[in-house]
Amino acid sequence: MEKDNQGILWEVFIQVKAGRPFKHVGSLHAYDKEMAMQSARDLFTRRNEGNGIWIVKADDIISSQSVDDEAFFDPSNDKVYRHPTFYEVPDGVKHI
Amino acid sequence: MNQNLYEYCLRLGDSALILSQRIGEYCSKAPHLEEDLAITNVGLDLLGQAENFLNYAASLKHDLSADDLAFKRKEKDFRSLHLVEVPNFDFAYVLARQFFMDVYHNLLYTGLTESKDETISGISKKSIKEVRYHLQRSTDWIIRLGHGTDESNKRVQEAINELWMYTDELFYDNEVDKEMIKIGIGISNEDLKNDWLSTVSKTLEEGGLIVPENIVYTLQYGKDGFHTEYMGYLLAEMQHLPLLYPDAKW
Numbered sequence: 001m002e003k004d005n006q007g008i009l010w011e012v013f014i015q016v017k018a019g020r021p022f023k024h025v026g027s028l029h030a031y032d033k034e035m036a037m038q039s040a041r042d043l044f045t046r047r048n049e050g051n052g053i054w055i056v057k058a059d060d061i062i063s064s065q066s067v068d069d070e071a072f073f074d075p076s077n078d079k080v081y082r083h084p085t086f087y088e089v090p091d092g093v094k095h096i
Numbered sequence: 097m098n099q100n101l102y103e104y105c106l107r108l109g110d111s112a113l114i115l116s117q118r119i120g121e122y123c124s125k126a127p128h129l130e131e132d133l134a135i136t137n138v139g140l141d142l143l144g145q146a147e148n149f150l151n152y153a154a155s156l157k158h159d160l161s162a163d164d165l166a167f168k169r170k171e172k173d174f175r176s177l178h179l180v181e182v183p184n185f186d187f188a189y190v191l192a193r194q195f196f197m198d199v200y201h202n203l204l205y206t207g208l209t210e211s212k213d214e215t216i217s218g219i220s221k222k223s224i225k226e227v228r229y230h231l232q233r234s235t236d237w238i239i240r241l242g243h244g245t246d247e248s249n250k251r252v253q254e255a256i257n258e259l260w261m262y263t264d265e266l267f268y269d270n271e272v273d274k275e276m277i278k279i280g281i282g283i284s285n286e287d288l289k290n291d292w293l294s295t296v297s298k299t300l301e302e303g304g305l306i307v308p309e310n311i312v313y314t315l316q317y318g319k320d321g322f323h324t325e326y327m328g329y330l331l332a333e334m335q336h337l338p339l340l341y342p343d344a345k346w
Contacts, residue, residue: 006128006129007128028130029128029129029130030130034236035130035236035240038134038232038233038236039130039131039133039134041229042130042133042134042137043130043133043134046137
């Protein structure tokens with residue numbers, strides 16, 4: 001198979017507007033930071049999707065492994081009290 | 097109706113239109129997917145600019161639309177610059193042509209934001225934001241190719257050398273320009289030359305590339321209605337469907 005010569009894989013996060021969280025929108029290939037930023041702008045923000053871009057090298061992301069699913073996530077299945085749903089949320093608090 | 101104003105809008109619209117057509121032809125041929133989308137987006141921006149100027153030109157005539165101007169005019173009635181008619185020989189040509197035009201458009205639209213014609217200054221203000229981004233992109237690419245491999249350096253230098261002779265026309269003012277300058281609607285292309293040359297030279301030097309020598313070039317120019325040998329083929333393809341199915345809607 002031909003060697004992959006598309007450059008480094010980057011993951012792109014877009015912020016809809018100031019103050020809101022950055023959300024993952026996709027990935028792209030680029031050779032360096034500058035090219036990654038330009039490509040992200042062209043691929044993910046041409047339709048007013050947001051006003052902020054974060055880009056991270058895919059290699060730099062530490063990802064959980066599916067073999068760990070049981071140990072990591074199952075114990076929380078039966079512990080609904082860990083959600084703060086037993087509190088009254090004051091009026092005017094948004095984005096919860 | 098002001099014939100000079102009409103002519104002036106045609107030349108602003110036509111170069112953007114023909115360049116966008118060239119970029120459209122390149123769709124799916126760029127070196128990688130991200131670049132393919134990016135360069136095609138630039139083409140779409142240019143098509144939008146062309147549409148704005150051609151709509152304005154059409155509004156100055158009765159019973160004309162921007163589509164009529166794009167698809168029903170003959171070669172000699174186009175006012176595009178020779179530089180934008182040059183085919184996409186390879187990626188280096190596409191980028192060098194784009195870089196030369198981006199530097200020029202940036203200066204041209206900056207000047208035209210001060211135009212006494214509100215429509216022209218309005219379109220220029222809108223376009224300049226797009227062009228600044230185009231310029232940032234093409235500048236990066238020129239430097240990148242210049243410092244890339246021996247092969248990329250050789251090919252971008254070759255494209256720059258071959259396209260250089262077409263850049264003279266950017267700074268040529270004909271009678272229409274002179275009339276438009278006199279009444280404060282147009283700007284002098286000749287006055288843009290020094291800024292263009294210094295911006296282009298700076299980028300080429302940064303990319304380890306050589307600025308070609310200026311060769312005095314005697315040709316009849318696109319904005320006077322004389323075109324390169326490439327133009328006929330380009331129009332044949334661009335106008336084929338509207339001529340075959342006049343007024344078809346899709």
